[in-house]
Amino acid sequence: MFLLKNVRYKKILDIADLLIEDQKITCITGESGSGKSTLLRLLNKLISSDSGDIYFNGEQPSSIPSVSLRRKVLMLPQTPVIFPGSVRDNLLIGLLFTGQKPVDDPLMVSILDWLHLHVDLDSDCEPLSGGEKQRLSIARMILIDPDVFLLDEPTSALDENTEQNVIDQVAQYAKEKGKTLIIVTHSKQLTQRIADIVVEIKSGKIISREVLRP
Numbered sequence: 001m002f003l004l005k006n007v008r009y010k011k012i013l014d015i016a017d018l019l020i021e022d023q024k025i026t027c028i029t030g031e032s033g034s035g036k037s038t039l040l041r042l043l044n045k046l047i048s049s050d051s052g053d054i055y056f057n058g059e060q061p062s063s064i065p066s067v068s069l070r071r072k073v074l075m076l077p078q079t080p081v082i083f084p085g086s087v088r089d090n091l092l093i094g095l096l097f098t099g100q101k102p103v104d105d106p107l108m109v110s111i112l113d114w115l116h117l118h119v120d121l122d123s124d125c126e127p128l129s130g131g132e133k134q135r136l137s138i139a140r141m142i143l144i145d146p147d148v149f150l151l152d153e154p155t156s157a158l159d160e161n162t163e164q165n166v167i168d169q170v171a172q173y174a175k176e177k178g179k180t181l182i183i184v185t186h187s188k189q190l191t192q193r194i195a196d197i198v199v200e201i202k203s204g205k206i207i208s209r210e211v212l213r214p
């Protein structure tokens with residue numbers, strides 16, 4: 001899926017060799033400031049490396065138009081992005097941005113229910129809590145249906161129980177649908193529960209890559 005060779009980005013990342021496998025759940029851990037979000041941004045082509053090679057299914061992201069890459073490799077940033085408007089607007093906008101047809105209300109409602117987000121499609125997003133906004137942006141991501149989900153500490157705004165439910169569900173969904181999941185997380189429990197592979201970053205370098213579930 002992704003292969004990185006001698007990839008450098010500023011003084012932030014220096015990755016000699018990293019393989020991220022297709023249809024696996026890879027958890028990325030490491031202390032604050034170690035370069036985890038920067039790595040996800042490289043994979044999603046929000047930034048470009050200064051040197052080295054990155055391959056996505058054998059192709060260099062630099063040769064893939066950004067819009068088509070992001071249709072396949074979608075990043076959920078550390079702080080959820082919510083647009084002014086209703087819950088429905090926020091769900092449909094992802095499909096619009098990726099050039100896909102809108103879906104009907106029952107499908108949107110079923111995804112919200114599945115994420116235990118009990119809000120009306122017509123309600124305004126502004127007053128939603130941080131955790132609700134996060135689940136809304138996860139619902140938007142599920143509708144866009146990328147091949148690779150890049151989740152940057154997706155549950156930092158959720159309480160422990162909700163976190164378990166939401167992420168376990170996303171993990172189960174990824175397995176059922178053959179998606180590739182790359183999750184930045186500080187949670188050892190989450191990692192033990194869902195990760196196939198754990199990658200640890202320190203000061204921009206990969207210091208370990210452990211296979212938990214081959």
Ligand SMILES: Nc1ncnc2c1ncn2[C@@H]1O[C@H](COP(=O)(O)OP(=O)(O)OP(=O)(O)O)[C@@H](O)[C@H]1O
Pocket residue numbers: 010012030031032033034035036037038039
């Ligand atoms: N655009 C940038 N220009 C210069 N330095 C940056 C830039 N973006 C991030 N950094 C620095 O790069 C380092 C890694 O940042 P990054 O956000 O990738 O860390 P992180 O591992 O995601 O941390 P956290 O766990 O706190 O989210 C930090 O020292 C940060 O200050």
Ligand SMILES: [Mg+2]
Pocket residue numbers: 036037038078152
């Ligand atoms: Mg980060």
